[in-house]
Amino acid sequence: MHHFQYRDGRLYCEDVPVEHIAQEVGTPCYIYSHATLRHHFTVFDQAFAQLPHLTCYSVKANSNLSILRLFASLGAGVDIVSGGELFRARQAGIASERIVYSGVGKTQEEIDYALSEDILMFNIESSQELDAISQRAAALGRRARIALRVNPDVDPKTHPYITTGMEKNKFGVTMDEAVESYSRAARLPSVDVVGVDCHIGSQLTDVQPFVDALKRLRTLVARLAEIGIHIRFLDLGGGLGITYDRETPPHPTEYAQAIVHELEGLHCTVIFEPGRVIVGNAGILLTKVLYTKKTPKKHFVIVDAGMNDLIRPSLYGSYHHIQSVVSTDRPTDTVDVVGPICESGDFLARERALPQVEPGEYLAVMSAGAYGFTMASNYNSRPKAAEVLVRGDAAHVIRVRETWEDLVRAERIPEFLR
Ligand SMILES: Cc1ncc(COP(=O)(O)O)c(C=O)c1O
Ligand SMILES: N[C@@H](CCCC[NH3+])C(=O)O
Numbered sequence: 001m002h003h004f005q006y007r008d009g010r011l012y013c014e015d016v017p018v019e020h021i022a023q024e025v026g027t028p029c030y031i032y033s034h035a036t037l038r039h040h041f042t043v044f045d046q047a048f049a050q051l052p053h054l055t056c057y058s059v060k061a062n063s064n065l066s067i068l069r070l071f072a073s074l075g076a077g078v079d080i081v082s083g084g085e086l087f088r089a090r091q092a093g094i095a096s097e098r099i100v101y102s103g104v105g106k107t108q109e110e111i112d113y114a115l116s117e118d119i120l121m122f123n124i125e126s127s128q129e130l131d132a133i134s135q136r137a138a139a140l141g142r143r144a145r146i147a148l149r150v151n152p153d154v155d156p157k158t159h160p161y162i163t164t165g166m167e168k169n170k171f172g173v174t175m176d177e178a179v180e181s182y183s184r185a186a187r188l189p190s191v192d193v194v195g196v197d198c199h200i201g202s203q204l205t206d207v208q209p210f211v212d213a214l215k216r217l218r219t220l221v222a223r224l225a226e227i228g229i230h231i232r233f234l235d236l237g238g239g240l241g242i243t244y245d246r247e248t249p250p251h252p253t254e255y256a257q258a259i260v261h262e263l264e265g266l267h268c269t270v271i272f273e274p275g276r277v278i279v280g281n282a283g284i285l286l287t288k289v290l291y292t293k294k295t296p297k298k299h300f301v302i303v304d305a306g307m308n309d310l311i312r313p314s315l316y317g318s319y320h321h322i323q324s325v326v327s328t329d330r331p332t333d334t335v336d337v338v339g340p341i342c343e344s345g346d347f348l349a350r351e352r353a354l355p356q357v358e359p360g361e362y363l364a365v366m367s368a369g370a371y372g373f374t375m376a377s378n379y380n381s382r383p384k385a386a387e388v389l390v391r392g393d394a395a396h397v398i399r400v401r402e403t404w405e406d407l408v409r410a411e412r413i414p415e416f417l418r
Contacts, residue, residue: 003033003390004284004366011325011364015393018286019325022362025386026401027288028305030373034391036282037067037369041074044240044274047252051263053270056100058238059085061275061370062283066389066398068092071278077120079238079273083110086117096120100235100271102149102199104129104170111136115144121233123149123197125172130185137190146185147195147235150178152216156201156209156239159316163201172198175216179223186229193229195271196221199237202276205249207258210236214262221266234263235271242280244367245319252277276370283369285310285385286325287348289357290340299335301357306339307346308379310365310372314345321366322349330355337363341380381407 003014010017013031021031045055056077059068063085068078069092077098078089089099101114102123111133114122124130124146137144151172156163163169173181185193200213214236221231236259241249250258263270287305294300312318322337333356337349348365357363376384383402388395 003036003282004364006327009327011323011327013284013390013395016390016395017325018284018364019362021388021390021395022286022288022325024395025388025397027286027362028309028385029286029401030283030368030385030387031286031395032062032064032067032279032283032369032387032389034070034389037070037279038074040278040282041071041076044252044272044278045074045076047256048270048272050256050260051270052268053272054098054233056098056235056271056273057278058273058275059089060374062279062372063088063374064387064389064398065092066396067279068094077271079275083107083113086110086114086119090117100147100197100273102197102273106132108132108136112140115140115142118142120145121195121197121235122146123195123235124185125149127173127177127181127184130181130188130191134185134188134191143190143192145192145194147193147197147233148173148178148181148185149197149199150175150217150220152198152200152213154200154209154212154216156204157206158201158203158241159318161316166200175220178220179227182224182229183227194231195233195235196224196231197235197237197271199235199273200239202239203241204239205241205247207250207255210239210255211258211262214259218262218266221268231268233271234266234268235273238273238275238277240274240277242276242367242370244280245321249277278370280370281367283367283372285365285368285372287363287365289359289361289363291359292335292357299333301335301337301354301363303337303339303348303363305348305365305385306341306380306382307343308341308377308382309339309385310348310368311375311377312371313348313350314343320348320368322352322354323364323366324355324357325362325364328355332356341382378402378407383407
């Protein structure tokens, strides 16, 4: 669903021209559509209505509290990977019994915090982590509900940095190790074995790897039943892709159709951990052109958003469509859209055909709602962008852009340097 559209030659988010937001809060600035967020969550969740399931939105994709609050109001659970994400989820009103906790490096403090919140399930990624969680649960007089995250060794055919379910990846325990680890877990007094979990990668554009992973998980669930371990939750992780450019990822209903008969006869609640598919196309990054310059080899458009605001192009070579906020029939140039950061890898687009732009004009970097702001940093001591949530004709500022003074205060710069 498109809530970012041109009307009378201006790009709108719902009923607000995005240029107005830029003028109000400055740039760079992330803009999210409330209607798109709601729609995407609902469509995903409804796609699995025929199954007992729980949609645990993956907080790492976008952890903005207002967005988490919206998902909480829609009955979402969440997938978290740190104490910080647990805090944000609880602040936003996500019920503890809808929280699953993944990640290979949970610290003792984080484990204690999650135990004290009595979350639904720890997705355990190693044998040593199982011991650590069991010991902390015993020490605190609690019981930890757990799943083992298994690594099904399927190739999700996505960018190598974001595959997670192949043998060479650091995630999960191998299928061979799994049965032994489960029987050990089942004997630990402070642990309740309730689930089997996997997550094979992100930005998948084909359902087959999901189906392959599910088949392997099913075999494991059956083997566990034979040794008296009965699984209540089957967590299939996240990973469904979106269209950034020309990709044609499966719709959630296609994903549902592909897996539903694989789940027949299995008496489990299925957990999904979608991130990108819910928020990715619900947000844009607005940036202002600062300068343009031509060199013998290149034509650069220098904008005020950099890799510290949106790292995906630099880190993965990801494509994000870039368009002017005012529709134009100016001729196009082939340009590199670059930021102010002192790295040659600081670009938002390379060799991109773009209608000519002038300093002071605004560009919209599309599909920036997932892994945009959450991966932003203060690199080069740059302030972080503002975030604005649009609902109908109202643009709510949900995070004011940091100022240089904020950074100075946070750094507590000594007197003599001021
Ligand atoms: C364990 C886990 N669950 C869920 C997700 C969300 O993935 P996506 O945003 O691709 O849906 C990730 C990130 O890839 C993850 O690592
Ligand atoms: N950060 C990645 C996705 C990684 C997902 C985390 N497991 C991206 O922007 O595409």
